[in-house]
Amino acid sequence: MDLAQARARDAADPLASIRDRFQLPDGIIYLDGNSLGPLPRATAPALEDLTHRQWGERLIRSWNEGWIDAPQRLGAKLAPLLGARADEVIVGDSTSANLFKLLVAALRVHPARTTILSESGNFPTDLHIAEGAAGCVTGGRLRAVPRAEVTAALDPDTAVLLLTHVHYKTAERWDMAALTAAAHEAGALVLWDLSHSVGAVPLDLTGCGADLAVGCGYKYLNGGPGAPAFLYVAERWQERLANPLSGWMGHAEPFGFADAYAPAPGMKRWLTGTPSILAMAAFEAGLDLWTGIEPAAVWAKSAALFDILAAAGDRLGLDCITPRDPILRGSHISFRHPHAYALSQALIAQGLIGDFRAPDILRLGLAPLYLTHEDVWRAGELLAGVVRQEPWTDPRFSERHLVT
Amino acid sequence: MDLAQARARDAADPLASIRDRFQLPDGIIYLDGNSLGPLPRATAPALEDLTHRQWGERLIRSWNEGWIDAPQRLGAKLAPLLGARADEVIVGDSTSANLFKLLVAALRVHPARTTILSESGNFPTDLHIAEGAAGCVTGGRLRAVPRAEVTAALDPDTAVLLLTHVHYKTAERWDMAALTAAAHEAGALVLWDLSHSVGAVPLDLTGCGADLAVGCGYKYLNGGPGAPAFLYVAERWQERLANPLSGWMGHAEPFGFADAYAPAPGMKRWLTGTPSILAMAAFEAGLDLWTGIEPAAVWAKSAALFDILAAAGDRLGLDCITPRDPILRGSHISFRHPHAYALSQALIAQGLIGDFRAPDILRLGLAPLYLTHEDVWRAGELLAGVVRQEPWTDPRFSERHLVT
Numbered sequence: 154m155d156l157a158q159a160r161a162r163d164a165a166d167p168l169a170s171i172r173d174r175f176q177l178p179d180g181i182i183y184l185d186g187n188s189l190g191p192l193p194r195a196t197a198p199a200l201e202d203l204t205h206r207q208w209g210e211r212l213i214r215s216w217n218e219g220w221i222d223a224p225q226r227l228g229a230k231l232a233p234l235l236g237a238r239a240d241e242v243i244v245g246d247s248t249s250a251n252l253f254k255l256l257v258a259a260l261r262v263h264p265a266r267t268t269i270l271s272e273s274g275n276f277p278t279d280l281h282i283a284e285g286a287a288g289c290v291t292g293g294r295l296r297a298v299p300r301a302e303v304t305a306a307l308d309p310d311t312a313v314l315l316l317t318h319v320h321y322k323t324a325e326r327w328d329m330a331a332l333t334a335a336a337h338e339a340g341a342l343v344l345w346d347l348s349h350s351v352g353a354v355p356l357d358l359t360g361c362g363a364d365l366a367v368g369c370g371y372k373y374l375n376g377g378p379g380a381p382a383f384l385y386v387a388e389r390w391q392e393r394l395a396n397p398l399s400g401w402m403g404h405a406e407p408f409g410f411a412d413a414y415a416p417a418p419g420m421k422r423w424l425t426g427t428p429s430i431l432a433m434a435a436f437e438a439g440l441d442l443w444t445g446i447e448p449a450a451v452w453a454k455s456a457a458l459f460d461i462l463a464a465a466g467d468r469l470g471l472d473c474i475t476p477r478d479p480i481l482r483g484s485h486i487s488f489r490h491p492h493a494y495a496l497s498q499a500l501i502a503q504g505l506i507g508d509f510r511a512p513d514i515l516r517l518g519l520a521p522l523y524l525t526h527e528d529v530w531r532a533g534e535l536l537a538g539v540v541r542q543e544p545w546t547d548p549r550f551s552e553r554h555l556v557t
Numbered sequence: 558m559d560l561a562q563a564r565a566r567d568a569a570d571p572l573a574s575i576r577d578r579f580q581l582p583d584g585i586i587y588l589d590g591n592s593l594g595p596l597p598r599a600t601a602p603a604l605e606d607l608t609h610r611q612w613g614e615r616l617i618r619s620w621n622e623g624w625i626d627a628p629q630r631l632g633a634k635l636a637p638l639l640g641a642r643a644d645e646v647i648v649g650d651s652t653s654a655n656l657f658k659l660l661v662a663a664l665r666v667h668p669a670r671t672t673i674l675s676e677s678g679n680f681p682t683d684l685h686i687a688e689g690a691a692g693c694v695t696g697g698r699l700r701a702v703p704r705a706e707v708t709a710a711l712d713p714d715t716a717v718l719l720l721t722h723v724h725y726k727t728a729e730r731w732d733m734a735a736l737t738a739a740a741h742e743a744g745a746l747v748l749w750d751l752s753h754s755v756g757a758v759p760l761d762l763t764g765c766g767a768d769l770a771v772g773c774g775y776k777y778l779n780g781g782p783g784a785p786a787f788l789y790v791a792e793r794w795q796e797r798l799a800n801p802l803s804g805w806m807g808h809a810e811p812f813g814f815a816d817a818y819a820p821a822p823g824m825k826r827w828l829t830g831t832p833s834i835l836a837m838a839a840f841e842a843g844l845d846l847w848t849g850i851e852p853a854a855v856w857a858k859s860a861a862l863f864d865i866l867a868a869a870g871d872r873l874g875l876d877c878i879t880p881r882d883p884i885l886r887g888s889h890i891s892f893r894h895p896h897a898y899a900l901s902q903a904l905i906a907q908g909l910i911g912d913f914r915a916p917d918i919l920r921l922g923l924a925p926l927y928l929t930h931e932d933v934w935r936a937g938e939l940l941a942g943v944v945r946q947e948p949w950t951d952p953r954f955s956e957r958h959l960v961t
Contacts, residue, residue, distance in 0.1 A: 378831075412679075
């Protein structure tokens with residue numbers, strides 16, 4: 154593909170107008186929306202209204218004017234992107250906290266089943282939290298096995314299969330329907346972490362028969378840095394599972410001020426403490442941006458953007474560790490390179506922001522809502538130039554000094 | 558006291574200039590800052606910078622430019638208000654989640670001690686979370702006894718004494734030094750919930766020998782609706798306690814991406830997931846506002862404001878359930894009244910915002926940073942007028958329709 158062809162693709166792109174819904178900095182090609190989505194134009198006005206009018210002028214009265222229902226309202230707006238029902242999703246806390254809630258609850262379903270089964274190399278917080286959750290249930294344990302051994306490792310002791318749908322490093326995607334069926338056949342529940350899927354990959358939690366899911370709001374959903382996370386519980390499980398983080402916001406009557414905990418009906422029981430309303434408002438602006446956007450169009454564009462960068466990598470002889478078959482991957486592309494850190498830093502110096510994932514991965518995110526084919530074509534050109542420069546010989550780029 | 562005397566007090570008030578640091582709505586006397594603090598003037602510019610520049614322009618790079626250290630930085634700014642060391646406090650999650658972390662950790666200190674001891678009628682989430690935490694430790698249980706029986710109920714099975722320093726309804730204040738000593742004498746740890754204390758009542762966690770504490774950022778600290786909470790662990794406990802919500806942000810090397818959890822040294826291990834940076838920025842503006850403010854002056858003014866409203870209540874024959882002795886109370890005043898709900902609604906209609914706490918409490922908060930003596934004197938006059946109107950005979954005020 155050359156520049157003219159990329160521009161022709163942009164001219165025919167049904168999502169082309171969506172880019173205007175974002176405030177993107179000049180001179181930057183941003184291939185890190187899978188880590189932190191950029192700022193939607195609607196977010197700042199929403200925060201200004203929240204700050205000056207709702208908080209500043211209305212003060213405590215705003216709790217009765219939309220704040221208290223924010224977790225359910227945002228959940229209902231998010232549900233279509235998950236292929237879930239509006240009353241199966243709620244927004245709040247962090248992905249880590251939500252994982253903890255659901256894992257402890259799942260471990261308690263069948264006392265004879267004591268294992269959380271997961272994939273070694275899963276996103277660290279999933280495994281770390283699974284360790285913590287296992288420690289909170291008698292006999293609980295975490296068993297993490299290599300990806301290829303997960304299905305065979307399902308056994309009568311498996312309480313819950315915890316998988317991240319799209320892998321944060323490789324972008325490998327699990328077959329959600331098949332793995333859910335395998336877990337169910339083994340008598341286990343399944344909990345999907347959708348952090349690297351939602352907003353990029355079409356999802357059908359209902360159609361796959363999934364039990365539980367969590368995910369984060371600050372990647373492809375553009376909810377802002379550290380945006381609240383979400384939590385999905387299939388309707389059939391909602392009254393059978395209990396939230397171990399049994400705080401007042403999940404109480405049946407939070408302002409009844411009773412000493413004893415009584416869980417709210419439905420999804421509300423999965424709330425814990427008072428949510429940040431500023432964070433909710435920013436996330437809601439990110440969710441409202443999806444109005445009228447067809448998930449299938451988003452995914453088709455992701456696949457087209459991938460092909461541009463995969464071809465650029467091939468021309469450079471880079472080791473692409475992301476599957477070529479679209480059905481087997483998410484919406485980023487990763488290259489393994491012994492000097493991935495220096496490459497990522499040298500690219501940033503050229504205005505191309507991707508990221509480095511230790512120890513040797515250069516990861517480039519392909520968010521279809523705001524990237525053009527031309528952006529990605531230019532990214533391929535920049536990548537070629539930087540690889541040829543061998544930036545790992547330059548201490549400006551090779552010395553590790555960043556925390557993320 | 559008459560209006561002239563109230564104005565004379567304001568003229569001599571060393572905190573008078575602090576009111577200008579807040580954006581307060583015209584025509585409102587706000588006596589609910591103990592539920593949601595008002596908007597500091599510095600908050601909106603801080604959020605604008607965060608949104609447009611840090612998120613919009615700098616994007617993911619901002620994690621390396623101040624975001625990743627926000628929990629510790631805010632903790633260090635808050636520490637002086639707690640009488641704690643800068644490296645003993647961290648900000649993040651909700652009060653409920655932080656209670657859970659510390660209660661589970663405390664229950665695991667001495668396996669032979671299995672009881673969380675607390676006060677019946679404590680703020681509900683404290684008891685609800687204590688139930689949840691007890692369920693996560695073998696043999697764990699919650700025992701809640703009436704206030705007068707707490708000290709006597711400390712026994713060899715008490716793992717941790719969980720008390721809210723200032724009671725959310727009555728404003729009764731525990732003697733922190735005495736109760737901490739009693740818990741220690743019984744071999745138990747103590748966990749203080751400071752939600753209704755910090756920013757109003759002088760605190761000395763170090764001087765009292767306190768072990769653990771939590772509290773909320775959205776009351777007297779003016780951190781915004783649902784602001785992040787804080788968590789204190791005395792230095793001597795930091796390496797001996799483990800966080801059950803063992804997420805990646807508390808890992809020794811969060812971007813090392815190791816499968817096994819290894820807690821960070823110091824307070825950082827008490828973090829869990831990615832914090833909302835918007836919420837952190839607003840809270841930080843609320844904390845920065847305290848620069849140059851003397852906690853003793855704040856408390857002296859609180860006591861003076863209380864006297865004005867207590868006298869107004871006495872003239873009306875209201876049943877004040879808040880202790881008259883300043884050392885025994887926090888910074889709000891509560892009246893028990895069979896028609897407290899209607900009173901609170903009728904007061905709001907007159908521009909005086911306080912709140913109702915079920916079933917029969919009218920609660921009026923006295924935040925010394927932005928209230929004048931004249932405000933509180935006028936509040937007493939409004940209260941007198943409303944009580945004489947008998948608003949419970951008016952369906953506009955007597956029908957319960959609000960969630961908070």
